[in-house]
Amino acid sequence: MAKTKLPRLASARTLLQVLSLMSVLWCLCSGSVYAAATPITPTAHNQKQSETPRIIAAGGSVTEIIYALGRGDWVVATDSTSMFPAAATEVTKLGYFRQLSTEGVLAQQPSMLLGASATGPAPMLEQVANAGVDVHVYHVSRDMHGLSEMILDIGHRVSAEDNAKELVTDLQRQVEAQQKEYSEALATFESTEYPNTVNALFVVANNDRGLTVAGNDTVPQALFDTLGMTNIAGDLVGYKLMDAESVLARNPDVVFAAGHMLHGKNALNSLCSHHAIATTFAGQHCLVKAMDSSIGLGLSPRFAIALKAVAEHGLRALSLKAANTVMQESASQVHIAQRTGLDKNTNTDNNSHDMGRFE
Numbered sequence: 305m306a307k308t309k310l311p312r313l314a315s316a317r318t319l320l321q322v323l324s325l326m327s328v329l330w331c332l333c334s335g336s337v338y339a340a341a342t343p344i345t346p347t348a349h350n351q352k353q354s355e356t357p358r359i360i361a362a363g364g365s366v367t368e369i370i371y372a373l374g375r376g377d378w379v380v381a382t383d384s385t386s387m388f389p390a391a392a393t394e395v396t397k398l399g400y401f402r403q404l405s406t407e408g409v410l411a412q413q414p415s416m417l418l419g420a421s422a423t424g425p426a427p428m429l430e431q432v433a434n435a436g437v438d439v440h441v442y443h444v445s446r447d448m449h450g451l452s453e454m455i456l457d458i459g460h461r462v463s464a465e466d467n468a469k470e471l472v473t474d475l476q477r478q479v480e481a482q483q484k485e486y487s488e489a490l491a492t493f494e495s496t497e498y499p500n501t502v503n504a505l506f507v508v509a510n511n512d513r514g515l516t517v518a519g520n521d522t523v524p525q526a527l528f529d530t531l532g533m534t535n536i537a538g539d540l541v542g543y544k545l546m547d548a549e550s551v552l553a554r555n556p557d558v559v560f561a562a563g564h565m566l567h568g569k570n571a572l573n574s575l576c577s578h579h580a581i582a583t584t585f586a587g588q589h590c591l592v593k594a595m596d597s598s599i600g601l602g603l604s605p606r607f608a609i610a611l612k613a614v615a616e617h618g619l620r621a622l623s624l625k626a627a628n629t630v631m632q633e634s635a636s637q638v639h640i641a642q643r644t645g646l647d648k649n650t651n652t653d654n655n656s657h658d659m660g661r662f663e
Contacts, residue, residue, distance in 0.1 A: 357462070360412060362401040363420025365603040366442065367392050369455055370418070372471055372605045373464040381412045383423075388598055406431045418442075418458060420602075444603070447526035448479060451603045471605060478608035479530065486531050486615045493622050502533045502618040505556040505586070507575070508543055508601065509565055515580055517546045523601050524560065527614045548580035555584045557621040558591045560614065562601060566594050589624050593617045 358380045361367040367386035370379060376391050383401035386392045398408045401419060406428045409417065416438040423429070423441050433439040440461065444450030452472045459468020493500040506524035509516035518524035519540025528535045536554035537546055561575055568574075572592050581587040599610040 355415075357416055358412065358414045359462070360398070360409060360414045360417045361386060361392075361419075362398075362404060362417065362423040363602075364388065364598045365451075365454070366418050366420050366458070368598070368602075368604050368606070369458050370462060373455075373459055373462060373467045375462040375464055378462065380414060381409075385598075388604075404428055410435055410437075416440075416461070418461065446521055446523050446603060448476070448530070448607065451605075451607060452476070454603065455605070475605060475608060479611060482608055482611045482615060483530060486619070489615075489619050490532075490622075493626055500622060502531075502621055503536050503555065503557045504528050504533045504560065504614070504618065505536050505551065505554075505558075506560045506562070506595075506600065507565070508562045510575070510578065514545045514547050515551065515578070516543055518601070519544055523603060523610075527600075527607075527611055530611060531615055531618060533614070533618055546580075551580040552584060556581075556586045557625065558593065558617050559584075559586045560593050560595050560600065560617070562597045563594050564597045585621070585625070589621075591617065591621050591624070 357378050359370065359375070359378045360381045361370050361379050362383045364383075364385045364387065367379070367382050368388055370376060371389050371392060376389075379392070379395055381396040381398050382392055383404065384397050384399055385401060396412060398404055398412075401423050403425065404423070409428065409432050414432075414437050417423075417429075417432055417440070419429075419439075419441045421441060421443045429439055429441065438461075440457075442454050442457070444453050452475070455472050455475075456465075456468050459465050459471075490500050506518040506522075506528075507515050508518055517537040517540070519535070519537045519542055521541055522543065525535050525538060528538075536551075536556050537544070540546070559575070559581060561572070566572065566575070572594060573590065575581065575592050576587050576590040578587070581592070586592060593613065595610065595613060598604055599606045604610070
């Protein structure tokens, strides 16, 4: 009977090599599964480089600029004053921009916080910056120069330099057009006997202590200066109380009021009859104009729109002053004519009496 030939067994060394290779492969596979199940949290720097920026905008002016530059989709949260454009109302609101909390800001996982000058408080800004967030608060002049500076810097920070330059150029063109239109309208009043200037006042609050008005270094001051109007509160700095006697003595031709302070249908009429305004030229003709606070008080890309509203109501005041001047001149001429006629009648009567006496 033939014997069955058995296969030759592998050597011990070969067997060990095979087992070793299998062990390595098992470890590699096991490690890959573990790595896939446990994502590595990137550092803040890597996160900024690899993801779309997450911006918190604090202050209506900053928010408007970001959206105007086409970066609204990068905004994850704003403060409560940021109500324009409409898209800005749809993101998370963090409260008043002067009183933001560190926890509220960091909860949004921002990569950048851009804020208007009063953004705070200071400890929050420091803590957020220490957490790796790029923080920048804008301290610029409250005029067209400051607005342009802020637009260009924000444009650089959100990678929209070309859009920023275009926005600044367009804004300057609009402002120059408004200035030209206003100057041409002023020229029509040059023949009148009174100065063709407008004394203006911008009221931001009304309470028992008096009227809070916009003085120097404010957006209303910039609006008035751009058109050559006189801010009767220009000797004040910032927003200050002005007593009734001072308002009456300076006699504004037109009053502008921040929209946020006006409530109810009769709010404007109530302001016209305010004891500090009622007997002024503006009060007597109820030349009180409500203005959207975001453009009347903030450095908005809509600066030219605010300028147009100020110009229109300034010209209306001049028209009324011109009409009043004509009426006063007419009344004066009538009075003179009446007086002259009275004198003639008196002289005639006296002469007749005298003549009769000598007859």
